[in-house]
Amino acid sequence: MRYSPRKIPLQSAGREVASSTDRSTWSSFAEASTSTRGVGMGFVLDGDGIVCVDLDHCLTGGQLAPWAERIVAAAGATYIEVSPSGTGVHIWGRAELVHGRVVHLPGGGKAEVYPNGRYITVTSRPFGDTPSVLGDLSGLVGELIA
Structure with a gap:
């Protein structure tokens, strides 16, 4: 779309x-x-196992906020792109998750985790040297929604 x-x-x-x-x-x-x-x-996102972790307002001058650095590091080898605003990132990968959730994080950050029923804009502007694969985000998603 x-x-x-x-x-x-x-x-x-x-x-x-x-x-x-x-x-x-x-x-x-x-x-x-x-x-x-x-x-x-x-x-x-239609519930087929592809998920997106949306981090808003975490990128300034190409640098991640400390709270976002931890999440990106925990994501591992998976595709990450800069959002349309240029101030956020979308972390794409695979995980089994039934419902999405908004998670407020220490340090003032917010992560939105979605598995279905959502439309996510795509920019095709990779963040850093991200691979062009969808990695396993099960561990990250588990930590975020725990």
Whole structure:
């Protein structure tokens, strides 16, 4: 799917908004990548084992806040990208998780952990020398939601 400047999910064709919970509004990567709607692409988390840990307001001048450094280090070898705002990161990987959660962390940080029912913007701007693989985030997710 595509997204608007306000991060609203859009269908790749037509004028309709899309829904993170209605498969009939979703599009394939091929359709979304050739569409000119909106300002970018995103990914729907549908409970298939792919999760995203969203860290907002943790990146300044390319440097992570100390609370975010710990989370990124704990993520290990997995794909991490800079968010559209340039001030956050999305940590992508695999883990078994039923429900998402917002976790307030020591040091003033916040991590949002989502396995399903969410649309996450994608920038394809890797953070650092992140690998292009989805690693196992089970340990990290377990620590965050414990």
